[in-house]
Amino acid sequence: xxNMLAITAAWIxxxxxxxxxxxxxxxxxxxxxxxxxxxxxxxxVRSLYLEFTQERHLKxxxxxxxxxxxxxxxxxxxxxxxxxxxxxxxxLGNHKSVAQFESNNGEWKKLKLGFPQLLRRVMEQIAxxxxxxxxxxxxxFAISVATGTDVxxxxxxxxxxxxxxxxxxxxxxxxxxxSGTREVLTYEPGGDFTRIIFTRERHNVTFPAGTFDQTNPLxxxxxxxxxxxxx
Amino acid sequence: MFRDCCLMLLVSVLLAGCSATKQSLQGTVPVPxxxxxxxxxxxxxxxxxxxGRQFSVNGYIAKSRTHGLRLxxxxxxxxxxxxxxxxxxxxxxxxxxxxxxxxxxxxxxxAADLKCIFGEATDSDCPVRMVSPTHFIVERRWYxxxxxxxxxxxxxxxxxxxxxxxxGKP
Numbered sequence: 435x436x437n438m439l440a441i442t443a444a445w446i447x448x449x450x451x452x453x454x455x456x457x458x459x460x461x462x463x464x465x466x467x468x469x470x471x472x473x474x475x476x477x478x479v480r481s482l483y484l485e486f487t488q489e490r491h492l493k494x495x496x497x498x499x500x501x502x503x504x505x506x507x508x509x510x511x512x513x514x515x516x517x518x519x520x521x522x523x524x525x526l527g528n529h530k531s532v533a534q535f536e537s538n539n540g541e542w543k544k545l546k547l548g549f550p551q552l553l554r555r556v557m558e559q560i561a562x563x564x565x566x567x568x569x570x571x572x573x574x575f576a577i578s579v580a581t582g583t584d585v586x587x588x589x590x591x592x593x594x595x596x597x598x599x600x601x602x603x604x605x606x607x608x609x610x611x612x613s614g615t616r617e618v619l620t621y622e623p624g625g626d627f628t629r630i631i632f633t634r635e636r637h638n639v640t641f642p643a644g645t646f647d648q649t650n651p652l653x654x655x656x657x658x659x660x661x662x663x664x665x
Numbered sequence: 666m667f668r669d670c671c672l673m674l675l676v677s678v679l680l681a682g683c684s685a686t687k688q689s690l691q692g693t694v695p696v697p698x699x700x701x702x703x704x705x706x707x708x709x710x711x712x713x714x715x716x717g718r719q720f721s722v723n724g725y726i727a728k729s730r731t732h733g734l735r736l737x738x739x740x741x742x743x744x745x746x747x748x749x750x751x752x753x754x755x756x757x758x759x760x761x762x763x764x765x766x767x768x769x770x771x772x773x774x775x776a777a778d779l780k781c782i783f784g785e786a787t788d789s790d791c792p793v794r795m796v797s798p799t800h801f802i803v804e805r806r807w808y809x810x811x812x813x814x815x816x817x818x819x820x821x822x823x824x825x826x827x828x829x830x831x832x833g834k835p
Contacts, residue, residue: 600744
């Protein structure tokens, strides 16, 4: 359950959009206007295509453990999270069900998921946030905002003690006008952290048929090709 | 509960080839002595099947000819599920175990599988099949794990990684 909370938090962060400790950042005394503006912006987003690089920084390892992937969201509740490197895995969700596929030597196999209801709940949370309903965040997190010349930084500190034992904070870096997400960091109490850097972002795109199909999802190459035609 | 136990018993008998002892599975091909470089960081993707339900995990294995083995197992989004160290003498240290994994399971099964695939273990309790140089299948009574090696970075691993006083959380 604690794991799921942490995962939920990470997902939420991905949808709402870490900080390099920019000395020019100014902490806002009242974050509400900014959050309202963010909510307004997000409510305008019908669909979202994000390419990312994920770095898992563990104290034990000299170098971060890296992976790459894409995240796709489409209203009202279609979600696709795909890892493309160093392995291939697809997770798909809608308001009713979730599915996961793993690639075995180029052949996709659908998993008989354990605890699908928990994953579906996470997916639902993402969908809610995607619709701009940030209210649910304030129940679980103390949110602070800092702004700089070229970045806006949201810091989410879990209110729940058990959740804090897994994640000390979650930091989201956005473009100053909230038109795009730069990166998300999740910090753990022991000093490990995960950094997700968004390398390509498209809003309000039309995904090709089959993108969110939970039986035979369209290959990511075809989805990417369609995105290439988006301005 | 009784029905579950019967089912598990049936499955275990089938898996064990009607053997009453903890022998390797029929058809199991022993893992070659050194399928990996003696010093390396190996990334594996795994699908764990327990009673028909499947869970995907990631494994990061630091392998050192002088210091032993260390495995960090994570779930899809990076949270650590298990952290285990095996010293050159084969002694197991469970550094971390988080739900759904129990400390005893990590020691009894995960560490044992780790030794079978990456260590020098050659005893009969290694139910590991190497389907290809990058694909291993571990089948024990209660679970099956498909493991795919997705990345191997040869090179000496830091000695601190094999220090039992470091890395684990209270």
